[in-house]
Amino acid sequence: MLGKLRWGATHPPLDPGVPLAGRTVLVTGANTGLGHEAAVQFAALGCARLLLGVRSAAKGENAKARILARCPPGRDPASVVVLTVEMGDFASVMGFVRDLGKEVGGEGGLDAAVLCAGVGPPRYEAIGGWETGVMVNVLAMAAMALGVLPLMDREKGRLCFVNSSGSDLVRAEWVEGHGGSLLACANDREGWTSMKGYCTVKLLGLAVMKAVARAAGEDGVVVNAVCPGMCKTDLGRDHPWYEKVAMGIVSPWIHRSAEGGSRFPGQRHAAGEGEPWEALAQ
Numbered sequence: 001m002l003g004k005l006r007w008g009a010t011h012p013p014l015d016p017g018v019p020l021a022g023r024t025v026l027v028t029g030a031n032t033g034l035g036h037e038a039a040v041q042f043a044a045l046g047c048a049r050l051l052l053g054v055r056s057a058a059k060g061e062n063a064k065a066r067i068l069a070r071c072p073p074g075r076d077p078a079s080v081v082v083l084t085v086e087m088g089d090f091a092s093v094m095g096f097v098r099d100l101g102k103e104v105g106g107e108g109g110l111d112a113a114v115l116c117a118g119v120g121p122p123r124y125e126a127i128g129g130w131e132t133g134v135m136v137n138v139l140a141m142a143a144m145a146l147g148v149l150p151l152m153d154r155e156k157g158r159l160c161f162v163n164s165s166g167s168d169l170v171r172a173e174w175v176e177g178h179g180g181s182l183l184a185c186a187n188d189r190e191g192w193t194s195m196k197g198y199c200t201v202k203l204l205g206l207a208v209m210k211a212v213a214r215a216a217g218e219d220g221v222v223v224n225a226v227c228p229g230m231c232k233t234d235l236g237r238d239h240p241w242y243e244k245v246a247m248g249i250v251s252p253w254i255h256r257s258a259e260g261g262s263r264f265p266g267q268r269h270a271a272g273e274g275e276p277w278e279a280l281a282q
Contacts, residue, residue, distance in 0.1 A: 008229040012260030020047040024110055026100065026148070028053030028085070029117030031063035034162060034228055037262035038114050039063070043071045043080065050080045051103060053096065053117060057084055087117050087136040088127045090143055097147030110151040112158040115141060124192045131187045133201040138186075142208045149215060149223075157221040159212065165227040167203040174200065182207075228261030 025042045029035030030052035043050050050067070054060035060082030068075055081103055085096035104110045118137045127135045145159065152159060170182070174196065178184040186200035206225055213223035 005229075009256050012229075012256050013263040016041065016045065016263055018045060020045045020111075023047045023112065024049040024051065024104055026051040026053060026110060026113040028113075028115050028144070029162075030054055030067075031059040033116075034262050035114070035116035036063055036066070037259045038116060040067050040070050040259075041262055042112075043067050043075065047111075048079065049103075051100065052080065052082050053085050054082060055084065055086060057082060060084060085117070085144075087119075087140040087144075088132070090140065093140050093143050094147065097144065097151075100148065101151055104151055107150050108153055110148065111153050111156065112160075113148050113152070114160045114162065115145060115148075116162040117141075118162070120194070120198060122194050124189050124197070126189075131189075131192070131197065133197050134183070134186050134204070137201045138183075138204045138208060141205065142211070145208065145212045146215065149212060149221070152221045155220040157219075159216075159221060159223045161205060161209045161223075161225040163205045163209070163225040163227055164198075164202045166199045167206055169195075169199045170203045229256050 020042060025047045027035050027039040027042065027050070030039040031054045039050060039052060052060050052063055052067075054063060064077070064080045064082055067080060068077055083096060083099050083103065084092075086092040100110070118141075119132055121132045125132045130139060141161070145161070149159065175182055175185045178188065182200055182204055186197065186204060209223060209225040216223050
């Protein structure tokens, strides 16, 4: 595991290099970490409109200003639009989808979406009867994706979930006693740990991605999930101080930068084949 993390830290993805002139792109969780860096990259790649999904207008405007400051001169501030959403509230998610639909002009108006908003809670907490990670990273994400899907360009659209290979670490015995239900396991307070919660939520996230891909049917919308690797972000901001100290010691050896991890949604492969977003440039 440590060897893989070290390799990942020293081998970031290549820059996407996909021109996005004339395209409309959505990034959620765009005020910090991977989402923010992905938004900066999309702006630099020349997308016509960049839509930022954030929790509050204040955070969104701050993120917008920082993105514009890193863009080439001449970027129209009006081309970066802030939309608010509270991922712990289904009504807010549905309101966000309605607002998004108005911004892109309805069905087919959105070329690409990167769903990056998420949490990594250090302790068990519940929202409306659901563990926080399950609510935000799984259920609300599913509701958002299914709402966003009809707005995608049906020929070349790209809908990307930011996930993690931590899903590989889920153990079969974790779901024993839950009737084989991974969802029930992830939502159970008894025996919950931050590691167990993180991994089960990521596996559930892959199930959501596959369900949304099936919903996309035979259209040209590509639905996928990417693992950015272990990156230096503020996802662990609510964890205990001693965990932060320990992570700070090993961070230089195993962490990619947030900018490096953010290249994953549109990354180019070293062999130059299978570029997942190349159709958007055509």
